[in-house]
Each structure stands twice: as structure tokens, then as C-alpha cells.
Amino acid sequence: MDVVERSVTRPVRSAVVVNPVKVDDLDEFRATVDGALTAAGWPAPRWYQTTSEEPGRSQTADAVATGAEIVFVAGGDGTILSAVSALMGTDTAMAVLPAGTGNLLAANLGLSTDVAAGLEVALEGGLRRLDVGEVDGQHFTVMAGMGFDARMLDATSDTAKARFGWPAYIAGALRHVTDRRMNVTVRIDGGKPIRRKAQTVLVANVGRLQGGVRLLTEARPDDGLLDVAILTPASCGTGWRWAGR
Numbered sequence: 001m002d003v004v005e006r007s008v009t010r011p012v013r014s015a016v017v018v019n020p021v022k023v024d025d026l027d028e029f030r031a032t033v034d035g036a037l038t039a040a041g042w043p044a045p046r047w048y049q050t051t052s053e054e055p056g057r058s059q060t061a062d063a064v065a066t067g068a069e070i071v072f073v074a075g076g077d078g079t080i081l082s083a084v085s086a087l088m089g090t091d092t093a094m095a096v097l098p099a100g101t102g103n104l105l106a107a108n109l110g111l112s113t114d115v116a117a118g119l120e121v122a123l124e125g126g127l128r129r130l131d132v133g134e135v136d137g138q139h140f141t142v143m144a145g146m147g148f149d150a151r152m153l154d155a156t157s158d159t160a161k162a163r164f165g166w167p168a169y170i171a172g173a174l175r176h177v178t179d180r181r182m183n184v185t186v187r188i189d190g191g192k193p194i195r196r197k198a199q200t201v202l203v204a205n206v207g208r209l210q211g212g213v214r215l216l217t218e219a220r221p222d223d224g225l226l227d228v229a230i231l232t233p234a235s236c237g238t239g240w241r242w243a244g245r
Contacts, residue, residue, distance in 0.1 A: 001087050001094065001130055012070055015046040015063035017056050017083055021098035022160075029115060029126040033097075036119040050075065056082030064092045072122065074099050074115075077142055084132060085139045094130075104142045108206035108221055129222050132206050136218030140205065141221070147184075147200035148231070151176045155223065166210040181232060188228060202229040 016033055022030045030047065037045060046066060048059035056075065060083040063071050071199040072098040073083045074076055087094055097118045098106035109128075133140045143149075155172035181197040188194070205229045207219035 001084065001090075001132055009116065013043060013067050014070045014072060015048060015066070016046045016064065016072045016074065017050065017059045017067040017079070018073075019050045019056070019079040019099065022079070029074065030113050033119065036123065040123045042123075045072065050079055050082070055059045055079060055087045058084075062084035064090050068092055070095055070122075072097055077104050080105055081138075081140060084141055084236075088132065088139060093127055097122075104206065104208065105221075106212065107212075108142070108208045115224055129190060131221055131224060131226070133205055133226055135203075142206055143202050143204040145200055145202045147182050147198065148173075148176055148179060149200040149202060151179065181226045184230065186228060187231060194230070196230050196232070198230045198232050203227075203228060203229070 014037065017030065018026070019025050020093045025182055034044065037043075043239075046063060046068065048063060050056045050059060056073070058078045060071055060073075064086065069091075070093045071083060071087065072095045073080050076099060079099075080094075080096060080103070083094060096103070096106050096109070096111055097115055098113045101111070104150075106113070111121065130141060133144060135144045138144075145153075152169060152172040152175075155175050156169050160168035160171065179199070181199050184196055184201055186194045186196070186199045186201065202215075204216050204219050206221050207216035207227070208214050216229060219225075
């Protein structure tokens with residue numbers, strides 16, 4: 001799919017999908033976005049708010065159905081994930097306006113967390129192709145994980161993330177750092193099975209984790225490849241290139 005990283009030079013029809021929980025002042029945010037688009041000569045966007053029941057997929061699908069060429073997505077990685085699922089297979093591009101607890105996709109794309117700066121990038125540049133992974137019908141642009149990674153995320157409450165930001169994940173990690181390792185079998189592109197005892201397995205589209213930690217140095221979000229990491233408590237990870245989108 002396409003993500004707006006440096007922008008489009010003509011006025012286009014757009015929509016904004018925003019997670020109101022992740023934005024400090026929704027009225028101010030809306031005024032900033034509307035003002036930037038008006039100043040650029042763009043038509044007024046259609047606005048959608050996510051809810052806990054509808055985290056972004058249906059709103060994005062409606063935006064596409066009503067003719068949006070670009071959907072601005074404001075929220076965390078979960079909101080972006082929902083939007084991406086609706087954008088797959090369409091010609092509509094996504095512009096990320098980072099919000100939420102440590103937006104990993106935005107960090108790996110080098111996008112500013114400042115709304116005005118993010119809008120400037122989206123309005124003055126071009127399109128960038130973004131790889132998307134899929135697991136059991138669920139799409140991802142950052143990573144998919146099992147084992148320790150999944151348990152850590154599950155153990156971190158929304159309340160803690162809202163209060164502490166990305167360090168909230170540390171508490172979730174400490175709860176499971178001594179969990180028993182799993183017996184895993186990984187097969188890449190139909191190759192020879194790789195069998196390991198592991199704490200977690202990650203399939204990654206990007207290499208940077210929360211806190212700026214770079215786990216997979218060769219991972220790129222637009223290289224047509226996914227990277228696999230098998231992690232144990234005694235190692236920082238072993239990565240293999242996975243030649244598939």
C-alpha cells in the first residue's frame with residue numbers, strides 16, 4: 001500500500017480518522033488539520049472518530065467508499081493497523097499523524113510527532129510504498145509476535161499506557177521475563193525447518209522497537225521483505241530475511 005511521506009502537489013479529496021482518546025485536545029487538533037488543508041487549497045476533509053467497538057477499519061472503509069484519495073490517520077499503532085486493513089487493495093493512500101503510546105510505525109518512518117510538521121510532510125511531498133504483513137487475516141505494518149512479546153502487550157493496560165507512555169510496557173515485560181521458553185519451528189519460504197527453544201518469535205517489517213532500541217538493523221518498511229527474529233533470554237536475536245510481502 002501507499003503511505004504519504006512527502007506529499008502530493010494537487011488538491012485531493014481526503015478524510016481524517018482520529019482516535020479521540022490519543023489526542024490531547026480534539027478541537028485544537030481539528031482546527032490545526034482543517035487550517036493546514038485549507039491553506040494548501042485542499043477541500044475540507046471528512047472527519048471520523050474511532051471507538052472501542054470500531055477502532056478504525058469501518059471508518060476508513062467508509063472514507064474510501066465516499067471517494068477519499070488520502071486518509072489521514074491520527075492515533076497509535078492500533079488505529080493505524082485498523083486503517084491499513086481497510087486500505088488494502090485500494091488506491092487510497094494513508095498519511096500518518098502520530099499519536100498514542102510510542103507510535104512505532106511513525107518512528108520507523110522518521111515522522112515527526114508534531115501535528116503541524118506531520119501535515120507539512122503530507123502536503124508537500126510524495127508517496128512511498130509500504131510493505132504489509134498478514135497473519136490469519138490480520139494485517140500489520142510494524143511487527144507480529146508470539147510468546148513473550150504478545151504476553152507483554154497483553155499485560156500492559158490502556159490506563160498505564162496513557163499515564164506513562166511507552167515505559168508502561170516495562171511492567172508488562174517484568175511479569176513475563178521468567179516465563180518458560182517455547183519449542184518453536186520456523187520455516188521461511190518453504191525452506192528447511194528451524195527448530196529452537198525461544199522466549200518469543202517476531203515477524204517484523206521494521207527494525208526499531210520502543211525506546212529507540214534497534215533489533216533488526218537490516219529491516220526496511222519498503223524493501224518487499226519481512227524479517228524474522230527468534231529470541232531467547234540469553235540472546236538479543238537472530239534475524240533471517242524473509243523474501244515475501
